[in-house]
Amino acid sequence: MGSGLDLGLDAAALTAALVDIPSVSREEKPLADLVESALRAIPHLRVDRDGDAVVARTELGRAERVILAGHLDTVPIADNLPSRLDDGGLLWGCGTSDMKAGVAVQLKLAADLAAPNRDLTYVFYDAEEIAAEFNGLGRLVAHHPEWLAGDFAVLLEPTGGRVDGGCQGTLRVRVQTSGRRAHSARSWLGDNAIHKAAPILARLAAYRPRRVEIDGLVYPEGLNAVMIEGGHAGNVIPDTCAVTVNYRFSPDQSEAQALARVEEIFDGFEVVLTDSAPGALPGLSHPAAAAFVAAIGTPPAAKESWTDVARFSALGVPAVNYGPGDPTLAHTREENVAVAAVLDAERKLRAWLTT
Structure with missing residues (x-):
């Protein structure tokens, strides 16, 4: 593919070029270098870099x-x-859907739109696919929040070409029980902590998740056991047990409110928070968001997972998810994206930003 990125390619061909540059999390530097170099050659952009995150902007x-x-x-x-x-017009390969097709669309717009109808900031960041402590967007929020100032944000994650508003929040807790250890041959001398977990599971089974409507979008919540730990050996009455519970909560709740709800559900048990991330409101009442939804031309839906739109929301920037590619193919061996979907996403964004 030569010594640099050719931003003269169409968005689908540029997607293939990006896919052919391996960029597994924490190994993004070669791709970030190429992105930075290509953007610095565009006279209408100011370009900044932090680690392997590159930010370009019109002024x-x-x-x-x-x-x-x-x-x-x-x-x-x-x-x-x-x-x-x-x-059949499908481009196959690691990252095609999640999310080098979206990145290719960003790069095409960055190269071509010298005089858009709104000022634009393009953010290309590292380490989204691994633990939050490494997330490049989170690093930019901490180190350079001024680079992320704006009125509205679009995260080009794969959405199947529809607008997904906001995102769920998520938290995990360990709901713990304790007992008394003993030899299983003399079980009456012990107090089985695993047996004490039965009410925890019963409360989970009885829980009826909320379905919360915000700006016309319905966010279904979920409260589920995702792991259970306990036991020492095949002949020992266990004295500890913990059920890890994941709560996917609607963005009408703060993290503190979501934790309080979980603590109420498991009243009487020890509840230990292990990780948490806020949700993001859809922000579809914002004029820029309404114009964007109209430009895309399909009914919006609620994002039924957590995404980095929450980081923009925390900065006070309304944000939505929109991008080519099928999110159900992300992370699979069969990952692919339709060429037509990539070109359609670019066309719609270009029209929104120039009309």
């Missing part, structure tokens, strides 16, 4: 600033590189 003095953001990293390669284009 035209427009009344509104829109942020287009996407991550450069992928999950580990699963024998699905280099990319290949089949006769």
Whole structure:
């Protein structure tokens, strides 16, 4: 593919070029270098870099600033590189859907739109696919929040070409029990902590999750056991047990409110918070968001997972998810994206930003 990124390619061909540059999480530097170099060659952009995150922006003095953001990293390669284009117009390979197609769209717009109708900030960041402590967007929030200032943001995660508003929040807790250890041959001398977990599971089974409507979008919640730990040996009455519970909560609740709800559900048990991330409101009442939904032309839906739109929401920037690719194919060996979907996403974004 030569010594650099050719931003003259169409968005689908540029997607293939990006896919053929491996960028597994924490190994994004070669791709980040190419992205930075390509963007610095564009005269209408100011370019900054922090680690393996690259931020480019127009400075035209427009009344509104829109942020287009996407991550450069992928999950580990699963024998699905280099990319290949089949006769049906599907581009196959690691990162095609999640989310180098979205990144290619960002790069095409960055190269072509010298005079958009809104000022634009393009954010390309690292380490989204691994633990939050490494997330490049989180690092930018901490180190350079001024680079992320804006009125509205679009995260180009794969959404099947629809607008997914906001995102769920998520937290995990360990609901713990304790007992008395003993030899299982003399079980009456012990107090079985695993047996004490039965009411925890019963409360989970009886729980009826809320379905919360915000801006016309319905966010279904979920409260589920995702792990259970306990026991020492096949002949020992266990004295500890913990059920790890994941609560996916609607963005109408703060993290503190979500934790309080979980603590209420498991009243009488020890509840220990292990991790938490806030949700994001859809922000579809914002004029820029309404114009964006109209430009895309399909009914919006609620994002039924957590995404980095929450980081923008925490900064006071309304944000939505929108990008080419099927999110159910993300992280699979069969990951692919339709060429037509990539070109359609670029066309719709271009029209929104120039009309």
